[in-house]
Amino acid sequence: MIKVGIIGSTGYAGGELVRLLLQREDVEIKWYGSRSYIGQDYASVYANMFQLVDENCMDDNMKELAGLVDVVFTATPQGLCASLVDEEILSKVKVIDLSADFRIKDVGVYEQWYKLKHASPQFIGEAVYGLPEVNRDLVKSARLIANPGCFPTCSFLSVYPLVKEGLIDPNTLIIDAKSGTSGAGRGAKVDSLYCEVNENIKAYGVGVHRHTPEIEEQLSYAAGKPVTVSFTPHLVPMNRGILVTAYASLTGNASEEELRAAYE
Template sequence: MIKAGIIGSTGYAGAELVRLLLQHPQAEIVWYGSRSYVDQKYADIYRNMFDLVDEKCMNDDMDALAQKADVIFTATPQGLCASLVNEKILESSKIVDLSADFRLKNVSIYETWYKRTHEAPQYLPEAVYGLCEINRSKIASARIVANPGCYTTTSILTLYPLVAEGLIDPDTIIIDAKSGTSGAGRGTKLPNLFCEVNESIKPYGVATHRHTPEIEEQLSYAAGMNYMEGESVLINFTPHLVPMNRGILATCYASLRQGVDTAMIQSAYEKYYKEEYFIRLLGEGSFPETRWVEGSNFVDIGYTVDQRTNRVIAAGALDNLVKGAAGQAVQNMNILFGLPENTGLQLVPVFP
């Protein structure tokens, strides 16, 4: 059995990790970490865990946790994982970090967008970006896996084949994305209160959202650019808050290269994703809906070509708490320990 510890187990992503790992046939949770609820019973915080979890919440002592766990999940705000990780911990346990601490290779870009000093830049070169369908060969031998963000997972997977095959002009990419409110976390924030979000939709982080450089970096690699030397895809990314609990929908627009047609786009998607268990290709003219992926680790992708403007419009949808966070983290764990990637993740989407 893989012994797993969770720091941040009482946030939304952490609670989803608990739900998934409790059902995993090869995993055992040995640490329910929570800075806010130390010594309180986990099932008193999340009553859906009544009679399923008897343990009390523990602290965020990663050094102690590393002596008990084979893998540590850090479902925490930015900065915490970087402030705690050290060589002794990495000699004892793998880390799957759900924050942004190790997603960006360029420390100055991290510090510019996140407005904080990176406390463990020495580990950035070895950390592997945990987008499983793209980086699984590197993930398998990693000590630190940087679990991607929810917007980024949706956007990158939707666009990656088109960029990698040179079918679109990457500097014309526009991403219009929507998220359910759980994407903002469980902390109390005035803009996320029911009366503030219900019956409304709003853009936020316009031209400033922190997932922007993450998407740009990964698409730059897809385009064959030398990102660390300053070459980069530049995108317009606008997220929107939608009054629903779960779900991400990213609609992506880009200009096609000369001569590119629908058949070439379909061929590119099939080249990269036809054998991928968690990516469901809807094909040309069919578009995803968040309700058909809710509660699952699936990503649904569809597209169309606008002949009038010579642009492709591609859309991807996923559950931000599963494939966009905890599910992908478990998928990364499966890769790290040599298990089939869908172990414990064969989740049928929930409807209604």
Template sequence: MKKLKVGILGANGYVGYELVRLLYAHPKVQITYLGSRAYENKAYNEVYPAFAQKLDLKCEDKSLEQIAPSLDLVFTATPQGFAASVINEKLLNECKFIDLSADFRLKSKAIYEKWYHLEHKAEKLLKEAVYGLCEIHREEIKKAHLIANPGCYTTCSILALYPLVKEKIIDLSSIIIDAKSGVSGAGRGEKLENLFCEVNENFKAYALSNHRHTPEIEQELSLAAKENLTLQFSPHLVPMQRGILTTIYANLSQKIDAKKLKELYKDFYKNEKFVRIQNTLPEVRFVKNTNFIDINALIDERTKRVIIVAAIDNLLKGAAGQAVQNMNLIFGFEEDLGLEMIANL
């Protein structure tokens, strides 16, 4: 079978590297374009020596108009605002796009501009873009030309809460999401707060009440609930390279025991290859370098609250792995093709 020709914009970032790593080993993909302004004309195996004797393709900085006609799919692992400024209907007729920024995740231009402080330059495409959370929007994804790949915190939070919200098991006004992420979630750019001496032996909260993933979580869970909801999202930075651990609290709105709660999750996700409902509390190390999300839900009988714990690798299920999962759906491949990894402890 003819291999899929793909291009990656932003190939030099952490997410871009993970995309290259996954797609290089994918049996039905040929990487034919690597976009990077910072490393233009430099061989990729010089940027990342892990690809020595494997991938000597040079990084380039061409326009989408130049590269789209020769590609089947473009991944845009680029800063917020870029994809919306360059993707248009003409390009979508030439190839398909999976955008890993936030440019097409929110359906409201006004909400995007409020939270990202950027003008959205492709409002007409917001309706066309499909939110690429495979376990929730699988059938829409299969027919899509433009995928908005979900954020990392959002993937972990939405999948952990979705069955409870959909079935109205919890009080929707009581949701508190306490999330912790590794430093790679902030990207590869040079930032003082991400230097080794700033994060090592440290643990801090940040962006309380105004983290950009908040409206994304609320949007998708509101769709599940069929009513608007508002929740509390509190992110933290921990001194590890990768991974997200999320602990979620909500008041029960109806009586349910621990056994039925576990059965609800197992039944809801029974056909999902990347969702594992665990009997032990999830840990980041057991999902590291995989496309899995591990979830466990418990009931505190004393407080009448449900406690959900979930873990993902922010660079894989929270970004590049999920993007490949979306690609597999769009082009009719097995959903786990190229993603059959087990955590390396």
């Protein structure tokens, strides 16, 4: 049985993580962490769990948690995981971070885009970008896994085969992405209110969305050279999900069959 602890279990990502892990017969969730609801029943936060979870919300004491479980998930705002993790913790448990703290290898790029001083840059080098379609074997042996961002996952996987095979010029890439509102998190924000979002659509973070460098870095690995993309996300009136439409110029006269073969 794999013992799991979750820090940030009451956010949208944390709640979904709980739902997925409860379906596994080989996992036992030992720690439902939530700084906002310490001491409250987890099922009082997500009432759909009332017959599934009979536990109280705990704090974010990762050192204590590391002595109780095999895997720690952190579904927290940027900067928190980096401020908590250390060598002692990583020597005991596998850490899977759902934030961006360890996704980007260039600490300067991270600090520029996220406006944060990285608290533990010494671990960036060993962190594995947790995209199993590309890094499956590395994920298995890693002790620190950086869970990919939502937009980067959709954007990267949409064009990865064509970039990897050199069938398109990655520097001509235009990525048009449309996201549901849960991507903004569970906190109350005017821009995410029902009356603001319903029957509406808008572009946001144009030219400055912080998932841009993550997309570019992963595509650069696939292309074997630096890649710059034009990425624009849009907010659409739905709860969840992302639709990515990507456009790029072919490098040659590849046929439809060749393009399909690259994906297959």
